[in-house]
Every structure is written in structure tokens, then in C-alpha cells.
Amino acid sequence: MKFVLSLIFLGLSCCQLTYGDIYFHNPRGSNNRLDESSRARQNANRLFNSQNNARGGYNVGNVFYYGGSQLQFEWTNQHSCGNQNANCEIVIQYMCGENVRDGVTRQTIPENLAQCKDMNCNTDTEFGMHESYENWLKCSLRQRNNGLFIADQNLGGGRKRARHTRQNANGQRRGYECSEERDYYPYWHPSPWRDIVVMTNDINRCPYYKTESENVKGRWYCDIPLQVLELNRRKGLIIPNNKADCDAFRWPRNDPEGTRGVWTQAPSHGLEEPVCQETEFTRDNHNGNGLHGTPNTFNWTIPNIEEDKCVFRIRYNISTNDYAPWDTDAEQNANPRNRGAGTNVNIFERYGFENADAAGDRGYIFKNDPTVKVFPDLDVDLAIALDTAQFGRTFQDRTFVFAIQNRPSDVPADAKIHNLNVRGKRGNIVETYPAVEYDFVPTDLHVSEEDYVHIQWTGSNTNNNGNDGQGRAGSDRNNIVLMNNQVYPEGTGVYNGPGQEFGHYGVNYPIHASEAPLGIDVLRRLAFLEPGQFGGEMSELDDAGTYFNLGAIKAPDAGTYHYMCTRNNAFTNRDQKGRLHVHPYTMETRSIGQMGGTLQAKKSKLSVDEKVFNILRTLSLEEWPVEAGSKKLESKNKKITVGDDYASDFLRVYPEKKIADSTKTFTIEMEVDSSQNDVQIYRSHSDNFATWTKVPAKIEDGKAVFQAQEGGVYVARSNRNVALIVGLTIFFIVLAIIIIGGFIYFRRHPKKFQEVISNMRKTERSLHKKV
Ligand SMILES: *[C@@H]1O[C@H](CO)[C@@H](O)[C@H](O)[C@H]1NC(C)=O
Ligand SMILES: *[C@@H]1O[C@H](CO)[C@@H](O)[C@H](O)[C@H]1NC(C)=O
Numbered sequence: 001m002k003f004v005l006s007l008i009f010l011g012l013s014c015c016q017l018t019y020g021d022i023y024f025h026n027p028r029g030s031n032n033r034l035d036e037s038s039r040a041r042q043n044a045n046r047l048f049n050s051q052n053n054a055r056g057g058y059n060v061g062n063v064f065y066y067g068g069s070q071l072q073f074e075w076t077n078q079h080s081c082g083n084q085n086a087n088c089e090i091v092i093q094y095m096c097g098e099n100v101r102d103g104v105t106r107q108t109i110p111e112n113l114a115q116c117k118d119m120n121c122n123t124d125t126e127f128g129m130h131e132s133y134e135n136w137l138k139c140s141l142r143q144r145n146n147g148l149f150i151a152d153q154n155l156g157g158g159r160k161r162a163r164h165t166r167q168n169a170n171g172q173r174r175g176y177e178c179s180e181e182r183d184y185y186p187y188w189h190p191s192p193w194r195d196i197v198v199m200t201n202d203i204n205r206c207p208y209y210k211t212e213s214e215n216v217k218g219r220w221y222c223d224i225p226l227q228v229l230e231l232n233r234r235k236g237l238i239i240p241n242n243k244a245d246c247d248a249f250r251w252p253r254n255d256p257e258g259t260r261g262v263w264t265q266a267p268s269h270g271l272e273e274p275v276c277q278e279t280e281f282t283r284d285n286h287n288g289n290g291l292h293g294t295p296n297t298f299n300w301t302i303p304n305i306e307e308d309k310c311v312f313r314i315r316y317n318i319s320t321n322d323y324a325p326w327d328t329d330a331e332q333n334a335n336p337r338n339r340g341a342g343t344n345v346n347i348f349e350r351y352g353f354e355n356a357d358a359a360g361d362r363g364y365i366f367k368n369d370p371t372v373k374v375f376p377d378l379d380v381d382l383a384i385a386l387d388t389a390q391f392g393r394t395f396q397d398r399t400f401v402f403a404i405q406n407r408p409s410d411v412p413a414d415a416k417i418h419n420l421n422v423r424g425k426r427g428n429i430v431e432t433y434p435a436v437e438y439d440f441v442p443t444d445l446h447v448s449e450e451d452y453v454h455i456q457w458t459g460s461n462t463n464n465n466g467n468d469g470q471g472r473a474g475s476d477r478n479n480i481v482l483m484n485n486q487v488y489p490e491g492t493g494v495y496n497g498p499g500q501e502f503g504h505y506g507v508n509y510p511i512h513a514s515e516a517p518l519g520i521d522v523l524r525r526l527a528f529l530e531p532g533q534f535g536g537e538m539s540e541l542d543d544a545g546t547y548f549n550l551g552a553i554k555a556p557d558a559g560t561y562h563y564m565c566t567r568n569n570a571f572t573n574r575d576q577k578g579r580l581h582v583h584p585y586t587m588e589t590r591s592i593g594q595m596g597g598t599l600q601a602k603k604s605k606l607s608v609d610e611k612v613f614n615i616l617r618t619l620s621l622e623e624w625p626v627e628a629g630s631k632k633l634e635s636k637n638k639k640i641t642v643g644d645d646y647a648s649d650f651l652r653v654y655p656e657k658k659i660a661d662s663t664k665t666f667t668i669e670m671e672v673d674s675s676q677n678d679v680q681i682y683r684s685h686s687d688n689f690a691t692w693t694k695v696p697a698k699i700e701d702g703k704a705v706f707q708a709q710e711g712g713v714y715v716a717r718s719n720r721n722v723a724l725i726v727g728l729t730i731f732f733i734v735l736a737i738i739i740i741g742g743f744i745y746f747r748r749h750p751k752k753f754q755e756v757i758s759n760m761r762k763t764e765r766s767l768h769k770k771v
Helices: 002-014 133-141 179-183 203-212 226-231 243-248 356-361 520-528 626-635 722-748 750-770
Strands: 022-026 063-066 070-077 087-096 194-200 219-223 262-266 275-278 296-301 307-319 371-373 381-383 393-398 402-405 417-423 439-441 444-448 452-457 500-502 548-554 559-564 577-583 586-592 597-600 604-608 617-624 650-658 666-671 680-684 693-695 698-700 703-708 710-718
Touching: 022 307, 022 393, 022 417, 063 417, 063 452, 070 087, 070 307, 133 179, 133 226, 179 393, 194 203, 194 296, 203 275, 219 243, 243 262, 296 586, 417 444, 439 577, 444 586, 520 548, 586 597, 597 617, 604 617, 617 626, 626 650, 650 666, 666 710, 680 703, 703 710, 722 750
Parallel strands: 063 402, 070 417, 194 275, 417 452, 444 577, 500 559
Antiparallel strands: 022 070, 070 296, 087 194, 087 307, 219 262, 307 393, 307 402, 371 381, 417 439, 452 548, 559 577, 586 617, 597 604, 604 666, 617 650, 650 710, 666 703, 680 693, 680 710, 698 703
């Protein structure tokens, strides 16, 4: 029976056109896959509605993160974002729950409880499940939001429930996800999803997202006992979506003694408001890296909670500028009795026609696939590819289940932990697309010597057997081996001590040292994936498992460590190399955009008000101790020419250029020794420390606060007190004259000296007697 059911769903899904996309790469997005060795995933409806290309996604694999650790999300999206070609929002969320699971079958979880073990689909672990059965039950019975713009889509007749939307007019079910919740954000009914970040082209909507997020604001709903819903699923019961209808609700209908609905507010998730910031730039039809050839990323600090089963979700919402997407509602819908005439979206005014009829005559109507006459005197039509179900469209991807654990007891509570993972799957670039080839995430990881790095990855044994790669067919394996130093045109092949480069980007041979940075023990575990399989065929890591976890290790001594994966790095085919940059100072990195924000480091803080930056910038604060800073100066053959003594560490604010918009400024606070004399703040540039410019600052209570427009290297210097120095000098000269004068006098009159001494003794004795 289950099998027949899934065949029906497969049949439905095959006919749906899909061609847009968002794909999670770190953590691995499933695109509804479980463990398929076929290029296309087999069931588009397994857990959620992605609307992605069927070839996307990775096979199942699970990881865990330490509470408080830093995770870099990476994804690709196919259309533009962060430019005027489309309105774009990207929303990242997570949910946790004891029944959240990947499942072991590719079939969609049933809607009919009789098809689940013990009549309970929530606990039937055979099926993958994110949202619960109740989430679906309520969605499938809840009155849809009739105020929504559905264009000329047919949601009439029986299609009155939240499972039916403009993008999902036939109400197709995917897992237990609710279509209306999926398509609209922020959603008006309680949902299990907790918000992480909203990225938008229009940051004017940020205050709205932040205050409306379910993280901070509860949701109202019409509470009707679940048994009543379950028993009357097929009897036309509709759960009201507003107070008036909920108060009037009786079941059976019109039975005064019947079950009532209770308009109830579910509490908020009780979390911080989500981050809201502008989207990063991506170009259309690219589905790859963003600006500067680096992936689009968002860094998240994993909350300090303990959870066994969570998943991430990313949605990508795009609409065009043919109508005002956020102000268009049911008023503009087509007349259900004459859908062919098109919607009431007023495009005639915007396109400069006299009235709707004149526009209509030329085909300028917002409807499915209109044909337009571009030139008034030419009776030739051009067909416009416009699908009202997809003009305004949301794509989605979700990860596999992950856990959140307390940090190990030997990692201090305030130590930073960075996640270092692997993205990608087996295959060459064409075979893997729209997934990606292997890479380390972050490829360039910057940490400070006191930080920790949690190295972990997962993969699959069931990739497409035909996909290119080393080692056993179909299998993902990774390792980390330090690379050799540059050999040509010059190079020594030996280590140069702390703070140096280890290895080079351009070599393909690993080190061959009996002693190496990081310690041979750790390096051996990373190379041979220990502890794991004992021995076996490991030259291409075949006998290792798909999952590897080194745990959190303390960063090695300062330096840049170039490493590679010996199995997957195959020069002419693909490259799998990464770099760990360990700095001898603390640093903090964060993106701040038009919405402003603060970047808090150990001894310094940078605060940016709204609209001070006109784009999203990745900023960092590096706190160089005086010794480290002086070394940097020395390396440029420079000495600091202002002030007498250091009254603070060096603070490097990166990027070292003008970053505030026009004449605006941001605030920097840094710890200084304000007890020193005449403390002043100076700024320079680390490329050559050519000049030191004084920066006006308020200095008190061990802190300097000042305004800045640009990054650079800031330091506090104190000046010795000149008046005091002159005064003291004169005092000592006078004292010297008196002493020398006395000396000469007594040399000439030794008797006088004896007298003085004996007088002093007497005084001493008399003093003693008194006591
Ligand atoms: C997508 O954008 C539309 C406006 O076009 C909005 O109504 C909807 O709530 C958005 N959905 C999501 C998931 O962001
Ligand atoms: C995210 O974190 C990584 C590693 O800590 C860092 O290199 C990167 O610059 C950060 N990205 C942003 C956008 O803050």
C-alpha cells in the first residue's frame, strides 16, 4: 500500500516543471534526496517543496555542532539577488524536535495514519519527517488566507485551505510542510521554524521582519481539539483563520452544543530577533559564487542548547518589478468566472497606456503567457513566458538532521570554536552540478592562537557509481594532509618556525617530515581518519567510514597552514585544498550593512548606526599586542614616531580604507591605559605605516572612544609630562649643587662634620628615650 501511494506521488511530481534553484552546500542540502545513486533525486515530495532542479542535493549524512561554535553557511542561488533584476529575500531557519528525522525510505510520509506503525506517523521512524503530522493536519484543514494575491490561478471550489496557494494551486502535499507557511514569510500561524537571518534587497522591511518574527512574537490560532480534526478530516471541516470565525465555530456545524473553537495565542519561540541585512550580489543564471569569486555565506553562532535532532532550512524568494509584490493582494486577482481575461494588476498605467482596454488590446495584461503587440502598426505578436504561479516564487532547500552538543569540558566556555567542514560530492564538475565538487569550508579559515577548530565531515557511499573520482566508486572520502613548501622556482621545503607559511598553494605533494606543526598525532589522525577503521585499504581511504570527527582542537602556533585532501586533489580534474591561518592575536569578524550593528572583540568594539554603510561589508577587529604590532612595524623597517610610550594594544580595523558612506562615521571603543600622561589615539596603515595621524578621542576610565570613517591601525600613545620633567630636572640639579657644595665645605672643615654627626646621634638617642 505504501508503495502504491508513493508511486502516485512520484507520478505527480514528474510532471511538474522546475527550473529555479537554491542549494545548500554547507551544511549539505538534501533537495529531498535520501541516498539515491541516480543523478536525479527520486521523490520531490519526500519532506518539503524545493521547486529545485531534480539533480540537486547530497545524499544523507549527519553532523553535530558544539554550542557557541561558528558555522559558515554556503549556498548557491540561480537567479539574481542584491541587484535590480529581481526582488529577493533569503531566509535561513532551523527547527529541532525529538521526532525530526531523515528516515530510511524514499517514500513520502503517509497522510493516512493507518499506513504508519502503531497508527502514529510522528513516531514511525521509517519515514523522514520534519514538521509533525499535526502541522499538516491543521494546514490541510485551515481556511486559506483569502487576502492573498493568487493572480489567475484556480484555487476555487474545494481549494479553500492553507495547502493551496498560488504556487501550489492543486494542494500537492510534500512531507508535512504547509504550502501557505512555505510561500509566505513571516507566517501568521504558529510554525516550528526558528529564524536565524533574513536577507533582503529592501532593508526598509527589516524592522518589520525583526518585530514580526515568531522568535519574538506569538501567533494566534483557532484551537480545536485534535481528535475532532482527525475524525472529521474528510467531512468538510474548515479551521477558521481569524477570531470572528473561530468564536462562531461549532462542530457539528450549527450545533449549539457542538465543539467550539478557542482563539488562542501560542507563545513566541522566546529567542532573539533574527538578523536582518541586505542580500549579497549574485548574477542571473549563474548558480555559483557571488562577488569576487567567493561563495555567498552567512556565519552563524550555534546557540548554547543541547538538541539531538535539528534541521536547517533556506528559502529564496524572488519576484519581478512588473507589479508591487508586497502591496498586491486579492483585489488584483482575476475574476474567478473569467480567468482568461487576466488579473486586475494595473500594468496599463505603468506601461503608459490610456486605460486597461487599450493595454488589453495590445496584450499588456498580467496573466499566464500573454502575447503582446510591441509595435502599434505591426500586427505581430510576441509571446511572453509568464507563469503567474511562478512570478513571485519561493525555492527551498533543507539539510539532513544534525545535533547540537555542549562543548567539551576541556574547551573554556569563552573560547571560540570554528567549524571546519567539507562540502561537495564525488564527481567532476558536470556530474555533480548543481551540487558542487569537494572543497573545505571555510576554504580560508582565520583563527587566533587561543581559538579552537572543530574538524568534521560526512559523505555518502551511494553516489552515482559512474561519477569520476579516486578510490571506490560512489564513495565520498576526505582527509587533511599538510602540503609541502614551494619547490620551484625557489624554496627550502623546510619549516620556518612560528608565524610562518607551512606549505604552498601550488604544490601537490604532502609534507614528508618526522616532526611537523600541529603535532604528528593530530596529523596522523587527519591523514588516516583515526580512530576509525583499523587498517584496511587506506591508500585511497576506501576502508574508512563516510563520517569523520576530530573534535575541537586548540589552534596550532601562529602561521598559515596549507593542506590538501590526498584522495580528491587531482590536479587536472579538481582541487581540494584549504588553508588555516592562525594569528598571534585575537580577532573578530562580522558582516555589517545598511542596518548597522556592532562588532565586539575582547578589548575593543565597533558600533555602526543605520545607514552609515551603503553596502554589506565584512569587517574585522584584530587586537595586536604591542609586541606583535611592533614586529609588524619592524618588518616594514618603521618606528612609531608619535608619543613616548604605548598606552594600548594596536587595533587593526579591516578593511583599511574609507568604509563609512559620505561624511558619516562609526564609533570605535578601545581599552587604553588612561592613567598615563596625555594619552592620544593615532591611526596608520599597515601596508607601510608611513604616517601616524592623531584622532580626536574621549579618553577616560581606561577607555578611548572616537569616531572614524575608515579602517586602519589605531593605537594609543602617551606623552611624558614636559613641565614635570623640567621641574624635576631643576630640582635634581639644585639638590646636586647642595650635596656637592656641602661635600666640598665639610672636606675643608672636618670638625664641623664631626659636630653635625654627634648632634644627630644625640637627637637619635633622645628620641629613643622618649619612646
Ligand atoms: C515572498 O515574497 C512575497 C511578495 O512577492 C511575499 O508575499 C511572501 O511573503 C514572500 N515569501 C517568503 C517565503 O519570503
Ligand atoms: C565567516 O567566518 C569565516 C571563518 O571564521 C571568516 O573567514 C569569514 O570572513 C566570515 N564571513 C563573514 C561574511 O563574516
